Amino acid sequence: MTRYMLLRLADAIPTIWLVLTLVFIAMRILPGDPAIAALGDAALPEQLADFRAKMGLDVPLWQQYFNFLYGTLSLDFGKSYMNGTPVLSLIARNLPYTIELTIAAMIIGVVVGIPLGVMAAVNRDKLPDTGVRIFSLVGYAIPDFYLGALFLIVFALNLGWFPINGAGDGFLDRVHHIILPAVTLALVKAAFIGRLTRTSLLEVLGRDYIRTARAKGAREPRVIYRHGLRNALLPLTTGLGLSLLATLSGSVAIELVFNRPGIGRMLIQSMTERDYGVIQGGVVVLALLVVLINLLMDLVYIVVDPRIRVK
Amino acid sequence: MTEAPVLVHAQPTAAAIRPLLKVEKLSVEFGPKASPIRVVNGVSFEVDAGGSVGIVGESGSGKSITSLAVMGLIPSPPGRIVEGRVEFEGTNLLELQKSRLPDIRGRDIAMIFQEPMSSLNPVMTIGDQIGEAIKLHEKMSREQRRERIVELLKLVGIPNPEGRLGAYPHQFSGGMRQRVMIAMAVACNPKLLIADEPTTALDVTIQAQVLELMHKVRRTLNTSILLISHDLGVIADVCERVVVMYAGRVVEEADVKSIFRTPSHPYTRGLLQSIPRLNDERTRLYQIPGSVPLAGTVKKGCPFVARCPDRIGRCAEEMPPMFAVSKSQRAACWVTAGAAAAASLGINEGATA
Numbered sequence: 001m002t003r004y005m006l007l008r009l010a011d012a013i014p015t016i017w018l019v020l021t022l023v024f025i026a027m028r029i030l031p032g033d034p035a036i037a038a039l040g041d042a043a044l045p046e047q048l049a050d051f052r053a054k055m056g057l058d059v060p061l062w063q064q065y066f067n068f069l070y071g072t073l074s075l076d077f078g079k080s081y082m083n084g085t086p087v088l089s090l091i092a093r094n095l096p097y098t099i100e101l102t103i104a105a106m107i108i109g110v111v112v113g114i115p116l117g118v119m120a121a122v123n124r125d126k127l128p129d130t131g132v133r134i135f136s137l138v139g140y141a142i143p144d145f146y147l148g149a150l151f152l153i154v155f156a157l158n159l160g161w162f163p164i165n166g167a168g169d170g171f172l173d174r175v176h177h178i179i180l181p182a183v184t185l186a187l188v189k190a191a192f193i194g195r196l197t198r199t200s201l202l203e204v205l206g207r208d209y210i211r212t213a214r215a216k217g218a219r220e221p222r223v224i225y226r227h228g229l230r231n232a233l234l235p236l237t238t239g240l241g242l243s244l245l246a247t248l249s250g251s252v253a254i255e256l257v258f259n260r261p262g263i264g265r266m267l268i269q270s271m272t273e274r275d276y277g278v279i280q281g282g283v284v285v286l287a288l289l290v291v292l293i294n295l296l297m298d299l300v301y302i303v304v305d306p307r308i309r310v311k
Numbered sequence: 312m313t314e315a316p317v318l319v320h321a322q323p324t325a326a327a328i329r330p331l332l333k334v335e336k337l338s339v340e341f342g343p344k345a346s347p348i349r350v351v352n353g354v355s356f357e358v359d360a361g362g363s364v365g366i367v368g369e370s371g372s373g374k375s376i377t378s379l380a381v382m383g384l385i386p387s388p389p390g391r392i393v394e395g396r397v398e399f400e401g402t403n404l405l406e407l408q409k410s411r412l413p414d415i416r417g418r419d420i421a422m423i424f425q426e427p428m429s430s431l432n433p434v435m436t437i438g439d440q441i442g443e444a445i446k447l448h449e450k451m452s453r454e455q456r457r458e459r460i461v462e463l464l465k466l467v468g469i470p471n472p473e474g475r476l477g478a479y480p481h482q483f484s485g486g487m488r489q490r491v492m493i494a495m496a497v498a499c500n501p502k503l504l505i506a507d508e509p510t511t512a513l514d515v516t517i518q519a520q521v522l523e524l525m526h527k528v529r530r531t532l533n534t535s536i537l538l539i540s541h542d543l544g545v546i547a548d549v550c551e552r553v554v555v556m557y558a559g560r561v562v563e564e565a566d567v568k569s570i571f572r573t574p575s576h577p578y579t580r581g582l583l584q585s586i587p588r589l590n591d592e593r594t595r596l597y598q599i600p601g602s603v604p605l606a607g608t609v610k611k612g613c614p615f616v617a618r619c620p621d622r623i624g625r626c627a628e629e630m631p632p633m634f635a636v637s638k639s640q641r642a643a644c645w646v647t648a649g650a651a652a653a654a655s656l657g658i659n660e661g662a663t664a
Contacts (some may be wrong), residue, residue, distance in 0.1 A: 208429040214384055215424075216444045216495065217417030219410075227432055234434075306434055306479040 008298060012291040019287040020072060020280070024065055027276050034274040038081040055081060055277075068280060077281030082273055087281035090266060095285065097167050098262040100174070101251045104182035106244055109189030114229075114236075116190065117197020122224060124202060132194055139191020144250050148184040148257040155180060165259035181258040185250050189243050196239040200232040207231070233304050241297035245290055329401065330357035331535050332381065332420075332503055337395035339376050339385060341606075348607035351376050352559040353395070355633075358503065363529065363536040365546030365567075367582070368556035371603050374539045375425075377556070378505050381537070382422055383412045399503070418448040421496035425508035427488035431480035437464075437491050438476030444498040463494040466531070467524055486517035490524065497528055504528065507539045522548050543582060547571065555579050558604050558614035561633070565640035575642035577619045613644070621646045 034057065035048045043051075052058040055078070056067055071077060077087035120132035156162045168177035204210065205228050213227040252264030259265075263282055270278035302308050337354045340347035351373040358364045366374045379385050381397050383404060397404045399420065404412070416422075424430045432440055441460045445451070451459070457476070464472035467490040480488055489509060496504055506525065510518040522545065528534055529549075538549050546553055546567070553570045555563040555578065563576040574580045581599035601618040612627040613619070619626065625645045633641045634648040642648075 208424060208426050209432040211384060212424065212430045212492070212495075213432065213443075214413075215382055215416055215422040217413045217415070217447045218443070219413045227435075230434055231432065304434070306436075307481050 005295065005299075008295055009291075012294075016284070016287050016291065017069075019283060020069065021065075023280055023283045024068055027274075027279060028061060030274070032274045034081050034276055037274040051081075055079075057276075072280075072284055077284070078277035080270070080278050081275045082270075087277045090278060091263070091281055091285055094261055094263050094266045097260060098248070098251055098255070098264060100167075101178060101181055101185070101254065101260065101262060102244070102247050104178050105185035105189060105247050105251070108182055108186035109193055109243065109247070110240070112186065113190035113193025114197050116194035118201060118224065118229065120194065120198040121201040121205065122220075129198075132198065136191040136195045139188050142188070144184055144188050145253040145257050147187065148181065148254050151180050151184055152258065167260050167262075177260070181251075181254045181260060184257075185247055185254055188250070189247055192243055192246075193236075193239065196236055197229075197232065200235040200239075201228055203235075204228050204231045234301075237297060237300050237304055241293060241300075244293050248286070248289060248293070330398075331360040331362070331400060332358040332537065333396070333398040334377070334381065335396040335398070337377065337380055337397065338393045339373070339380055339390060340393050341390045343389075347393075349393075350390075350559050350606045351380065354556070354559075354561050355395075356554045356561060356564060358535050358537050360502070361533055361535055362552065363538065363550045364552045364554060365538045365540060365550035366554045366556055367540055367543055367546050369541060369603050371558075371606060372556040373559040373606075374556050375507050378422070378507050378537065378539050381505060382416060382420060383409075384416075384422075414448070417444055417496075417501070418499045419501055420503045420505060421499070421501035422505040422507065423489070423492045423496045423509050425511050427485050427492055427512060430492055431488055433480055436477050436479055437483070438478075440480075441491070441495045441498055444495045448499045459498070460494075463498055464491075466497070466528070467491070467494040468520075469494070486513055486520060489513060489517075489521050493521075493524060493528065497532055497534065500532055501534060503535045503537060505537045505539070508541070509538070510545055511540070511542070518545070525549055543570075543586060555582070558609055559606060560614060560630075560643065562615065562644070563640075563642040564633070565636075565642075569637065569640045573636075573640070575636045575640060575647045576615075576644045577621045577646070578615050579642075581618075623649075 033048075034055070035051045036043065039047055039051055049058070056064065059067070075088065077091075079086050080090060116132050116135070120129040123129050152164065156164045162180045163177050166177060168174040201224075205224070209231075210223060210227055213223045218227070251262060252267065254260070255262040255264040256268060263285065267279060267282040269275075270282065334357070335355050337351055338349060339351035340349050342348045354373070354377055356364060356366070366377065368374045376385065376390070380392055381399075381404070385392065392405060395405070399415065404415070407415075431437070435443075438457075438460055441463060442456050445456050445459055460476060461472045464475065469475055469487060469490055480491070483491065493509075504525075509525070510521050513521060525536065525538075526549065529536055536549060538546060540546050543553075550567060552566050553564070554561055555570070555576060557578050563570070563574070563579045565575070570579060571583065574583055578599070581597070584597040585599065587596055599618050604614055604617070611630070613622075613630055616622050616626040621644075623646060629645075631643045631645045631648060633643050634651060635641050636647060636651055
């Protein structure tokens with residue numbers, strides 16, 4: 001078991017290396033000079049040279065690349081070009097907000113999506129099913145940043161129920177701040193999860209063991225939840241994993257729309273500033289998160305499906 | 312159906328004791344209401360308390376649907392019971408409130424299915440699955456339940472039952488899974504056990520073991536059995552009475568001995584001739600020519616007419632009702648009815664039909 005996990009982690013190393021390399025190359029191909037971005041158009045050539053030397057930008061590209069790889073291995077992404085803050089502490093400051101938003105959105109998505117899917121499957125081709133189908137279609141079709149802007153205008157600006165930006169301080173204030181962005185992200189998730197639940201549950205409800213459960217004298221709620229949904233969780237797990245990844249990347253746009261701190265906003269800001277270290281650090285963290293989520297899904301599989309456990 | 316103009320009317324074979332299960336003129340349709348397909352058509356039979364009845368027929372004869380109808384487990388939509396009665400201990404299950412059916416299923420009538428590989432929930436331990444069957448109908452403590460599960464696993468011959476409570480279905484072979492299914496079915500001492508092709512998916516030696524187990528269950532728990540099979544040999548092994556179904560109808564009903572000695576319906580005769588025999592000299596096994604008509608395609612006349620070697624003019628026009636051939640045997644065949652009538656009138660057999 002531990003060996004399996006370690007192997008899976010080892011599998012991820014080439015992936016992460018590829019991501020690192022791509023980011024490094026992409027940043028260097030993009031036009032724009034980080035020194036000018038940091039010091040401004042009016043900076044003197046000596047100042048620029050001095051800045052480049054300090055940030056390690058004066059050495060050949062291949063050397064920069066190896067310095068970057070080496071730094072990554074020792075979890076040192078350097079300092080922000082803009083204000084000299086270590087990249088690691090920038091990440092540490094922003095990451096919790098992104099994780100908080102992702103988890104909140106995921107919870108709402110699951111809590112809304114799965115019951116919707118069950119309702120649709122049980123009432124197949126009837127009114128509730130059609131309702132869920134329309135909801136899913138709308139959810140799929142609306143881009144989340146647009147929905148976010150809409151919510152912002154209606155619920156924050158016009159009705160004043162929610163704050164317009166920021167992440168808040170203290171638990172209650174943070175909850176208050178997270179509701180709108182989380183709901184925005186979650187509605188799209190719920191549409192996806194609802195659809196997925198409906199499909200997998202319908203598939204499972206046609207299986208022989210469902211008939212066995214009914215033959216035993218189990219009543220419908222028990223048949224559906226205990227026997228049906230429990231088995232539908234197997235295909236659902238994959239979908240939930242993918243959905244979690246999508247939520248993570250979706251939070252980038254949402255952080256921007258709601259002007260929330262987080263890795264997404266940090267990345268976008270540093271891109272406009274050509275702040276290589278911050279971009280590279282942020283991407284590495286996101287890549288690591290993706291790998292971790294995939295690993296987590298593997299673990300969930302083992303819990304959910306006893307057939308995997310034994311092998 | 313028009314009233315038969317001749318002969319003894321079909322007499323119910325029930326003795327003085329009221330039958331445990333009485334199915335009367337059961338019809339089941341599938342598909343859209345505008346153009347329904349009738350897969351079970353006016354099926355009647357009885358199972359006495361402690362008795363064992365087999366339903367035999369080819370694939371598509373409606374035997375499985377009949378058994379599911381008794382359990383109230385016909386998938387609806389697309390299926391529905393359009394007429395008839397299913398009386399269990401005098402109560403018509405079809406009129407019973409839907410919410411009360413689960414109380415009867417598993418407790419009074421239990422069922423095992425053809426596919427032991429897929430009929431068990433893959434993510435529940437077998438201990439939990441058998442335990443659920445008990446928990447749904449009987450109140451007992453955890454320890455008592457556990458003891459009962461072990462007892463049941465012992466009854467069905469699972470080695471080391473205590474150690475296998477936490478095992479999952481995929482850790483069992485097909486035969487063992489069918490044993491688990493049987494343990495689950497008899498968990499609450501049901502009065503009637505419906506077994507739908509319980510041995511079809513198993514290889515021959517395991518088949519014999521499972522049939523032996525069904526005998527044992529019957530002996531020890533005094534459970535009545537309704538066995539569905541396409542295999543007359545299996546039916547003969549377990550059952551006292553046989554119902555032969557063809558294209559959704561009962562074509563013959565008799566005790567096992569009569570079915571084998573004096574089959575009265577041409578279809579039953581065909582079935583018997585198709586059983587391979589060791590001492591047979593023929594090189595090619597007999598087969599009934601043609602194939603079963605698609606469900607719902609027979610609009611009038613006897614459904615077997617196209618394949619029947621003995622058919623007469625009337626067969627294509629009118630569905631024969633069940634005629635009593637003897638005290639314990641009935642068949643739906645004009646030719647047999649004619650012969651029986653002739654015999655009873657003392658005319659030479661086979662002169663007219």
